[in-house]
Amino acid sequence: MSDLIDRLRAHDPERGGTEPPPIEPLLERIERERERELAAGGRRARHRAVGAGAPRRTGPARAARSAIALGLTAAVVAVVVAVALGGGSSEPASPAGAGGDPARMVVHVRSRELTTQPDGRPIEAVFGDEHGRPVGTMDGPVDRWSTATPRRWRELRRYLPSRRNHAGGGTTEQAYADGRLRTRDSWRGGTRSQVVHPERHPPRRYAATRALREGTADPRAAIEQLLATGQLRAMGETTTGDGRRLLRFVGEQPGRDLGRRGSVSGVRTTWLLDAADYRPVEVVTVPTAPPGWRGRGMFPGLASRTVFEVYETLPPTAANLRLLRMGGPTG
Amino acid sequence: MTIPADRARLEALYAEHAAAVHAYARRRADAATAEDAVAETFLVAWRRLRDVPSADPLPWLYATARHVLANQRRGDARRAALSARLQRERPAPPAAEPGVSEEGAALLRALAALRPADREVLLLTAWEGLEPARAAVVLGCTRAALHVRLHRARRRLEAALAPAEPTTSVATQETNA
Numbered sequence: 001m002s003d004l005i006d007r008l009r010a011h012d013p014e015r016g017g018t019e020p021p022p023i024e025p026l027l028e029r030i031e032r033e034r035e036r037e038l039a040a041g042g043r044r045a046r047h048r049a050v051g052a053g054a055p056r057r058t059g060p061a062r063a064a065r066s067a068i069a070l071g072l073t074a075a076v077v078a079v080v081v082a083v084a085l086g087g088g089s090s091e092p093a094s095p096a097g098a099g100g101d102p103a104r105m106v107v108h109v110r111s112r113e114l115t116t117q118p119d120g121r122p123i124e125a126v127f128g129d130e131h132g133r134p135v136g137t138m139d140g141p142v143d144r145w146s147t148a149t150p151r152r153w154r155e156l157r158r159y160l161p162s163r164r165n166h167a168g169g170g171t172t173e174q175a176y177a178d179g180r181l182r183t184r185d186s187w188r189g190g191t192r193s194q195v196v197h198p199e200r201h202p203p204r205r206y207a208a209t210r211a212l213r214e215g216t217a218d219p220r221a222a223i224e225q226l227l228a229t230g231q232l233r234a235m236g237e238t239t240t241g242d243g244r245r246l247l248r249f250v251g252e253q254p255g256r257d258l259g260r261r262g263s264v265s266g267v268r269t270t271w272l273l274d275a276a277d278y279r280p281v282e283v284v285t286v287p288t289a290p291p292g293w294r295g296r297g298m299f300p301g302l303a304s305r306t307v308f309e310v311y312e313t314l315p316p317t318a319a320n321l322r323l324l325r326m327g328g329p330t331g
Numbered sequence: 332m333t334i335p336a337d338r339a340r341l342e343a344l345y346a347e348h349a350a351a352v353h354a355y356a357r358r359r360a361d362a363a364t365a366e367d368a369v370a371e372t373f374l375v376a377w378r379r380l381r382d383v384p385s386a387d388p389l390p391w392l393y394a395t396a397r398h399v400l401a402n403q404r405r406g407d408a409r410r411a412a413l414s415a416r417l418q419r420e421r422p423a424p425p426a427a428e429p430g431v432s433e434e435g436a437a438l439l440r441a442l443a444a445l446r447p448a449d450r451e452v453l454l455l456t457a458w459e460g461l462e463p464a465r466a467a468v469v470l471g472c473t474r475a476a477l478h479v480r481l482h483r484a485r486r487r488l489e490a491a492l493a494p495a496e497p498t499t500s501v502a503t504q505e506t507n508a
Binding site: 005 | 338341346352357358366369373377435456457458485489
């Protein structure tokens with residue numbers, strides 16, 4: 001082989017060999033998948049009739065997974081109110097007079113996501129397009145509409161112009177319905193559409209993704225699981241400058257030591273809910289140092305703060321259901 | 332094939348090839364992503380066990396891992412774009428990772444500057460140590476096409492290495508923490 005290839009070989013970063021992850025979690029996952037298939041009466045065959053050879057690229061399934069997790073997060077945040085604080089009731093808090101099946105209500109959340117340094121100093125986080133070109137800042141309003149039954153959601157994310165970063169602003173709109181995710185970005189034409197299979201989503205640490213994978217449209221299941229497994233705990237109250245009482249809930253996901261393969265940082269999530277009506281006010285996620293981290297001072301990960309400006313539950317009228325459609329009204 | 336037999340085959344595949352697939356993923360992604368990619372790859376193998384060639388499964392597993400990583404990258408594109416943006420606002424990292432020689436750093440920089448397709452064919456040959464026929468399986472092309480791609484990729488890498496002028500751009504390495 002050529003000298004160049006030999007030189008490359010000499011600089012293989014993994015030439016000492018790597019230690020693969022243990023097989024047990026994979027076997028557990030396979031077992032769970034099989035149990036679900038059996039429970040579903042074998043509707044989905046494990047083996048697909050395809051030709052031999054390497055599998056084709058699976059399409060943007062992973063992107064869909066992230067997007068759906070993102071969209072469901074809003075619903076998760078909305079529902080944590082009821083499950084965590086509903087005085088033992090599992091019914092979500094709904095506005096007076098709304099009535100009807102809570103699972104069919106259209107939940108509308110408007111939030112802003114701010115990126116900060118660990119010490120709270122804000123950063124102008126800029127979203128880049130697929131070529132890395134700046135589109136706009138990420139602290140613009142994000143509207144999400146969702147229903148648990150049927151499982152549908154739509155998200156409209158606005159990126160604000162930034163003179164400093166030569167960004168003119170833009171929007172991304174996504175809508176999920178009936179196993180299909182549609183995405184439209186303002187900076188490129190057309191709507192992309194992809195089929196997503198919630199049952200194929202692997203288990204993740206994120207409650208929303210887990211809820212999706214478990215095949216439930218109701219993110220309450222995820223929240224109940226968080227509470228049942230002790231991943232969320234009540235941490236008392238705090239009062240804002242204007243005398244507003246907020247309830248504090250904290251969830252912690254510790255970092256992991258991967259041995260020779262390094263480590264991954266953990267994350268601490270703090271939920272602030274309005275004590276008067278249990279509506280979400282703010283969610284702060286802060287990365288925490290991985291085990292064995294020996295750095296000085298504060299762990300240098302970026303924190304994110306999501307501030308909720310609107311949280312409302314709308315009855316499932318034809319007009320409100322149009323909010324869930326791609327290109328639908330914006331409120 | 333029965334479920335126990337399938338499972339035994341999967342376990343054998345894992346025992347024999349997980350380290351190679353993990354190394355493949357680790358060379359191209361951070362530790363956590365690599366772990367995920369290994370799990371995903373073997374999960375696909377489980378679902379499509381009948382498609383996994385018995386004689387030489389490694390290229391098939393590499394191809395799957397490649398697609399898994401591509402899907403992960405696509406999903407993480409937004410975050411990556413943001414990270415890249417934020418990265419630019421931070422002080423530049425040191426020129427080379429500790430333990431990497433100047434020559435090695437230059438080689439890795441040149442490699443990072445190549446098109447992904449060029450980089451992949453070189454790495455499959457050099458780091459994964461695949462012969463052209465097996466690398467062609469991973470890339471889904473003919474052996475002849477693989478030879479052409481490899482030849483062109485080598486030329487481009489040589490060209491990228493040729494100008495020895497100092498550069499201010501520094502290849503960013505993903506960190507695990």
